[in-house]
Amino acid sequence: MNAVTRTAPTGSIYDLGYRHYEGKRRGRWWAVWSLYVEGMRGVWGFGRPMTAKAAPFILTGLYSLYALIQLAFSASFSQAIASGDMTATDLASYHNYFAAVSFFMVLFLVAQAPELVCRDQRYHVLPLYFTRALGRVDYAFARLASLTTSLFLAMMVPMIALFIGDILMKPDTLQAVGDEWPKFLPAIPATALGALSLSAIALALSSFSPRRAYAAIGLVAYFLLMAIVPEVIFRVGNRAGWDWSDKLVLLSPTNVIGVATDWFCGVALRITPVNEGGPPTTLGTDAYVLAVVASIAVFTAVLLFRYRRISA
Amino acid sequence: MALIETQGLTKHYGPVKALEKLDLAVEPGIIGLVGANGAGKSTLIKILLGVIPPTGGRAVVLGMDVVREASEIRKVVGYMPEHDCLPPDVGATDFVTHMARISGLPRSAARERTAEVLRHVGLYEERYRQIGGYSTGMKQRVKLAQALVHDPKLLLLDEPTNGLDPAGRDEMLDLIKRTGNEFGIAIMVASHLLGEIEQVCGFLVAIDAGHLLSAAPITTFTARTPVLAVEVEEGSDRLAAALVGHGFKARTDGDCVLVAMENEALYDAIRDTVADLALPLVRIQQERRRLEDLFRDPAPVAGNPQ
Numbered sequence: 001m002n003a004v005t006r007t008a009p010t011g012s013i014y015d016l017g018y019r020h021y022e023g024k025r026r027g028r029w030w031a032v033w034s035l036y037v038e039g040m041r042g043v044w045g046f047g048r049p050m051t052a053k054a055a056p057f058i059l060t061g062l063y064s065l066y067a068l069i070q071l072a073f074s075a076s077f078s079q080a081i082a083s084g085d086m087t088a089t090d091l092a093s094y095h096n097y098f099a100a101v102s103f104f105m106v107l108f109l110v111a112q113a114p115e116l117v118c119r120d121q122r123y124h125v126l127p128l129y130f131t132r133a134l135g136r137v138d139y140a141f142a143r144l145a146s147l148t149t150s151l152f153l154a155m156m157v158p159m160i161a162l163f164i165g166d167i168l169m170k171p172d173t174l175q176a177v178g179d180e181w182p183k184f185l186p187a188i189p190a191t192a193l194g195a196l197s198l199s200a201i202a203l204a205l206s207s208f209s210p211r212r213a214y215a216a217i218g219l220v221a222y223f224l225l226m227a228i229v230p231e232v233i234f235r236v237g238n239r240a241g242w243d244w245s246d247k248l249v250l251l252s253p254t255n256v257i258g259v260a261t262d263w264f265c266g267v268a269l270r271i272t273p274v275n276e277g278g279p280p281t282t283l284g285t286d287a288y289v290l291a292v293v294a295s296i297a298v299f300t301a302v303l304l305f306r307y308r309r310i311s312a
Numbered sequence: 313m314a315l316i317e318t319q320g321l322t323k324h325y326g327p328v329k330a331l332e333k334l335d336l337a338v339e340p341g342i343i344g345l346v347g348a349n350g351a352g353k354s355t356l357i358k359i360l361l362g363v364i365p366p367t368g369g370r371a372v373v374l375g376m377d378v379v380r381e382a383s384e385i386r387k388v389v390g391y392m393p394e395h396d397c398l399p400p401d402v403g404a405t406d407f408v409t410h411m412a413r414i415s416g417l418p419r420s421a422a423r424e425r426t427a428e429v430l431r432h433v434g435l436y437e438e439r440y441r442q443i444g445g446y447s448t449g450m451k452q453r454v455k456l457a458q459a460l461v462h463d464p465k466l467l468l469l470d471e472p473t474n475g476l477d478p479a480g481r482d483e484m485l486d487l488i489k490r491t492g493n494e495f496g497i498a499i500m501v502a503s504h505l506l507g508e509i510e511q512v513c514g515f516l517v518a519i520d521a522g523h524l525l526s527a528a529p530i531t532t533f534t535a536r537t538p539v540l541a542v543e544v545e546e547g548s549d550r551l552a553a554a555l556v557g558h559g560f561k562a563r564t565d566g567d568c569v570l571v572a573m574e575n576e577a578l579y580d581a582i583r584d585t586v587a588d589l590a591l592p593l594v595r596i597q598q599e600r601r602r603l604e605d606l607f608r609d610p611a612p613v614a615g616n617p618q
Contacts, residue, residue: 018432018495021425021463025387025416034413047406049442123399128458131361131391132414133383 031134032142039146042119043112055111060154063104066092067158071165078169094159094187095265098194099258105198106223106254108154109147113202114215116143121210126310140307144196144203144300152195159187183265190264194257197292200299201253207306226252246283250291259288315340315466315498316360320369323355323522330355332522333369338500342492344509344530345502347519353502354394356519357468360500361391374465387416390459394470394502397455400444404435404454407443408461415462422461429457433487449480456487460497467491467499473508485512538573539599541565542582545592554585570599 045052070077070092080086092100120126129139163184170176205222206215230248237245250256263285314337321334331352347353358364360373362382371378376385398407405426412422430439433453438446443454452472459467472488473481489512492499503509509516509530516533518525544551548564555562558581561572571578579596586593 018491019428020495021417021421023421024418025462026418027416028383030416030418031414034410038410047403048401052401119399124393124395124397125399127363127393128391128397128411129414130363131389132386132411133416134414135383 028133028135028138031132032138035129035134035139035142036145036149039116039143040150042115043146043150052115056108056150056154059104059108059111060157063101063108063154064158064161066101067097067161067165071161074165074169092158092162093265094162094184095190095262095267096258097158097162098155098191098261099254102254102258105151105155106219108151109198109202110216110219110223112150113147113199113219114206114209114212116147117203117207118210118212118215121207121310122212136307136310137304140203140303144199144303147199147203148192148196151199152192155191155195156188159184159191186264186266187261190261193264193292193296194261197257197296197299198253200296200303204299204302204306207303207310223253227254249283250287253295256288256291256295259285260292263289314338314372315343316371316373316500318369318371321356321359321366321371322368323352323359323364324367329522331359331366331519334519334522334524336517336524336527338515338517338527340498341514342489342512343498343500343515343517344513345500345517345519346506346509347502347504347525349504350521351504351519352522353504353519354470357391357470357500357502360385360468361389362386387462388465390462390464390467392455392459392467392469392472394474396451398443398451401442403441404430404439404443404446404450404457408454408458411458412461417462425461425463426457429461430454432460432491433457434483448475449477449483452476452480452484453487456484460491463497465498467497469499469501471502471504473503473505481508488512540571540573540578540582541595541597541599542569542571542586543567543594543597544569544586545594547589547591550589551585551591554589555581558585567594573598 041047044056045054077086077091098105120129126139130136134142163180166180167173167176170179201222202219205218209215209218230251233248234245236242316336316338318334318336321331321336322329323331334356345353345356355364359366359371359378362378362385365379373385374388378385408426408430409422412425413419417425430436430453433456435450435453435457438450443451446454452474456469456472459469469488473484476484485508488499488501491497492512501509501513513530515528516530517527542551544567546567548567548569552562552564552569555569555571560574560578560581562569564570571582582596
């Protein structure tokens with residue numbers, strides 16, 4: 001059975017011995033692409049046990065559930081709107097969808113971002129990469145690209161569901177595509193930017209711990225604090241008359257992405273009066289878009305810094 | 313062309329001197345790198361891979377400078393780390409295929425090479441199972457397979473027999489010997505076990521506390537040396553004293569008397585002396601030097617030529 005201890009050929013046609021490889025060898029970009037593909041498989045649990053597939057697929061399902069429910073009951077919704085019991089703005093649409101159910105995408109990150117970066121540290125796989133054609137910066141960017149693409153795909157599922165649903169609801173399909181398309185199109189770059197921002201934050205924070213659990217706790221803590229603390233300081237500051245406190249809202253990743261999506265979709269800032277605790281009025285939507293771009297820059301820099309220093 | 317060449321190679325970690333002015337030139341073959349734990353073996357290997365930069369001096373691997381041409385070196389070098397480096401939740405086939413692709417092999421070639429290399433290291437049906445369920449011996453094989461999958465010109469193996477039982481150890485050493493001798497891949501094996509190095513290597517580099525102790529073909533260490541061991545059942549003290557009286561360099565070592573052989577007359581002198589003293593003679597034998605002597609001070613016989 002054991003070819004290791006078998007030195008002389010025993011006539012088995014299966015034992016061809018060792019053969020040298022004379023074929024093509026690709027370079028660094030192929031390595032980056034391979035790592036990217038492996039990362040995508042890792043996020044969705046392909047090539048891993050069934051349990052690894054549970055979190056990403058269930059969370060994507062839950063994220064899309066809101067859109068599916070709305071589509072299922074769309075007939076009664078349109079009646080309600082027609083009779084004046086509801087307004088069309090109460091319904092989920094491309095621009096407000098993320099803001100409404102972003103919680104599930106935060107959970108998606110908590111579950112899957114550590115999978116990408118902690119596993120390689122925990123099981124010391126990094127030295128194998130860094131002793132090959134792959135550089136440290138390459139590694140960081142490949143991981144970021146994998147998570148961004150995965151998150152983008154997950155976030156696009158309900159968007160596409162809404163798009164298709166709305167079209168099928170109308171009697172004239174071609175006409176409906178023409179009507180819906182301009183509304184749907186800006187959701188794509190908005191979703192892409194949001195996915196990139198969230199991925200950069202999640203990967204940068206996760207990369208500091210080789211333990212998946214600690215990374216997940218860190219992510220939960222970050223997203224919770226950033227959702228609550230600026231809001232609290234803002235309310236306190238509003239009474240105390242601190243004019244800077246409203247800017248802190250820009251620290252909340254889910255908030256800024258929600259409003260930035262409005263900007264892309266050309267919807268006015270969903271301003272609720274300050275005394276109801278909504279986003280402050282002193283900031284324009286542009287500021288939120290800039291905040292998203294800034295968060296991408298900052299956290300990508302943190303990620304690169306981490307991988308520049310990490311020991312292999 | 314020398315396989316590995318270093319000049320004044322130095323690596324300091326703060327106040328710790330991991331390597332100190334190492335001058336080395338080795339030819340292709342199976343090279344043993346011995347030293348105690350912490351002697352600087354892993355540091356040397358990592359510098360040769362271009363993973364950590366040297367503090368001073370230079371090193372050339374396969375004609376390429378480790379600092380300037382690190383990425384070129386990595387394409388033709390395979391590395392098996394000392395520690396665990398395998399994720400538990402994938403199969404060996406998936407993992408090795410992935411590593412082959414990272415090394416630059418196209419998709420189908422990566423799959424073919426993985427199948428070949430896993431068979432070469434002796435993994436069969438179990439290669440589809442998750443690595444987490446493997447024994448230490450199987451994991452070591454996967455580690456070797458991932459280092460070998462892109463058909464490197466040089467393999468750097470850091471403690472390849474770590475954690476293996478005696479049978480697994482012999483199999484791993486046999487595998488290394490086969491890979492080095494039959495397939496013409498140069499191998500550098502780092503180990504703290506001299507016995508292993510003796511078994512597989514043709515060339516030996518010994519380092520101690522960052523300093524080069526010796527670098528020479530293994531035969532110079534284990535070759536017959538001009539020392540005769542004379543074993544007697546009793547009276548080795550008297551025999552040694554008598555031989556010294558005849559003008560030979562001799563000392564006792566238990567029941568043995570070790571004599572530096574300076575000319576052919578020694579055999580006759582021993583025979584006559586043993587007969588004169590009426591000692592029960594057991595054997596007369598030329599001593600082989602052992603690798604352990606490298607790390608042992610002083611040399612077995614005073615005046616023994618190095």
